[in-house]
Amino acid sequence: MSTMNGATSPDNHGKGFAQVAPPNSTGIKIIVVGAGFAGLACAIESKRKGHEVVILEKFKELKALGDIISFGNNAGRVFERWGLHDKFWAVCSHVETLMIHNSQGELLLEQPNPDPLFGAYAYNGHRGELHTMLFDYAQSLGIDIRLGQDVTEYWETDNEAGVIANSEKIAADVVVGADGVRSRARTLVLGYEDKPKSSGYAVYRSWFDCAEQGVDKDPMTSFICQGKDLFYGWIGKDVHFLAHSSSGGKKLSNVITHKDDADIAESWSFPGKMEDCLKIVEGWDPRCAALLSKAPSLVDWKLVYRDPMPTWISKGARLALIGDAAHPFLPTSQQGASQAVEDGVTLAVVLQLAGKENVHLAVREWEKIRYQRVRRAQLIGESVRDMWHKAKPEDRGNAVALPRPEWLLGHDAEKHAYEVYDATTKEIQEKGYELPTLPPVVPVAGA
Ligand SMILES: Cc1cc2nc3c(=O)[nH]c(=O)nc-3n(C[C@H](O)[C@H](O)[C@H](O)COP(=O)(O)OP(=O)(O)OC[C@H]3O[C@@H](n4cnc5c(N)ncnc54)[C@H](O)[C@@H]3O)c2cc1C
Incomplete structure (x- = not known):
């Protein structure tokens, strides 16, 4: 398991890049807008990968807001790698089974909840409590988090991208719009205001x-x-x-x-x-x-x-939307926060591999790596809701079970990005960049 002080690890698939690189070693400057789970995860992994990162967040002080939030084993794997398991585990809920009843109270399924699963833990707990822990961890790494910063404009040129926050213009190599479900960054990417x-x-x-x-x-x-x-x-x-x-x-x-x-x-x-x-x-x-x-x-x-956005990146590929800003989830997917974490981690890796001169290539690769996977995870939310809301009186067992597929929960976003980077680069260089396409709808599988 690596730490912030770790060195080159075999997990980077022999690319010769340190899984935890020296601070500011890539020369890439990143502005992250929003200190939710997406923004914090992106900033933490960016720091690990040797990028220089600043977070601009609208709220003036950190408050423990919300109620229950779920991180699947796919995000849990990332938190564990960052050394947060003990802290998170101590405040999370640990259930052995999910007991599903019909409206009359008849038990339809007692679904075991194995944890760890596919080699990693899941974390379900109070959003505010877990968010505070992640925020504190980011600060402990020396990440520059500026509160009370309302980002009102986004811009990009051939060589840089930036924002206007509290009337101040700030520039970087890449801007990450992690500004949540009511994202302003989305308008720049789409070219119009997206009405929910x-x-x-x-x-x-x-x-x-x-x-x-x-x-x-x-x-x-x-x-x-x-x-x-x-x-x-x-x-x-x-x-x-x-x-x-x-x-x-x-x-x-x-x-x-x-x-x-x-x-x-x-x-x-x-x-x-x-x-x-x-x-x-x-x-x-x-x-x-x-x-x-x-x-x-x-x-x-x-x-x-919201209809799936046709793209999550700007024309010049120096602005990327991550987390809810790009793809809000239904709660029945139990994956909104996990996919936000995966987004941030993946982006930090491809920026490391592409280097400062190829930031636009990295951002396009990131979208290519993430788009179909996220959509498949999103569709689980709709399938589970429909499975439960349209259940027939005779439905029992797997017919009402929460799906826990390995492709979703066994995924390691950091490892995957190192693995597919070369093939994705080759494809973009040979064919040019094409907008992502939606995956076919696959019926939901049971437990
Ligand atoms: C207050 C709050 C409570 C929540 N409670 C729950 C919950 O109980 N259960 C659950 O499952 N999910 C909850 N969520 C949603 C959940 O956190 C997200 O779905 C998921 O974690 C993905 O996070 P995100 O970082 O993409 O978005 P968010 O968590 O929404 O974070 C976006 C961040 O961007 C900041 N921001 C927005 N606009 C600007 C701007 N113009 N300039 C600078 N910063 C900006 C916001 O203040 C916020 O901190 C909550 C979200 C919020 C904001």
Whole structure:
């Protein structure tokens, strides 16, 4: 396992590049816009690869926002390589099985949750807590993170790219737009403003302390506070509800996805009404209403949909969109944050291999390496939602199981980028750069 002090490792496939290179050794300057998981991951791996990186982030101070977030084993592999396993593991939930019921409370599947899987751990925990740990780690590496920087404009020339943040012009070799689902960088790449549309679904979310809300005392809800982490799901027509306890059954996360065509912007802080939430589970297993009603407050998160962007990179290939800015995910994929991490890691590797004179080539290679894989991961979100929302009364076992394919969770983004770099370069040099194409839709596989 490498560390920030490590030297050349065989994992770089004999390319002679250090997997952890000396600071600023490539001469490549990168501006990363946004300090979410995408931006932090890109900056951390860029630092490891010897690039000079600055993060410009709009928020003025770091706050532990959000509720539950999932990192699959594919992202877990990256965190472990960075030496973060012990810290992350200590605050994450550890469930042995996922118990999936129908709306009447009949158990349809007890799905084992092996961890580690495909040689790496998964991390499911509080977004704010994990985000703070990653942010602190980036700072501990000496990454220049500037808060209170509102990036309003992006530009590029043949030789450089840059932004205007708080009226100041800043230049670099590459700009990475990691500015989230309501990205401004996206407008530069697309050449027009991309309007989100309603996906037809919304999610009520909550996260709270079980003892404070009396979950452990109520006979209808105490089943979820058994001194260990538990994961219960209920599925019905156009609805699924996931209740997940963590910290040894002391905290509870409720996430219920339901039909909603309201035309409002997506927000992680828009409050929801409990009476509306409870209407969704009228006539369901009474444990659902009992668990949901314990929440002291709710977030009403509208799931918006965007058509896949035709490209994630600017014409001059000095600006790349990563994470939610390029490809927002449905929560049922459980891959939004993981693919954001993979994006950042892959970009840092190809920039290292291409070198300062070939930044535009690296950015194009990055898109080529990432585009189809991300789309396949995105489609899992839609398939799982449809599998649960349209389940037939007789569906059991694999027919309702969360898919855990090896191509997705066994992937090592850093290793893969080193492996495919030469072939991808050759293809672009021989055929010229072509816009990526969407992969064929493959039906979702069971556990
Ligand atoms: C407040 C918040 C709470 C969330 N809670 C959850 C959750 O509970 N569960 C879950 O699964 N996912 C949650 N998410 C989404 C999740 O973090 C992302 O889907 C995923 O991690 C991909 O991250 P990202 O870095 O691409 O985007 P984001 O996490 O959205 O990060 C984008 C960053 O860019 C910054 N930014 C935006 N515009 C500008 C600008 N013009 N200039 C400078 N900086 C800018 C934002 O402040 C933000 O820090 C949340 C996101 C946010 C912002």
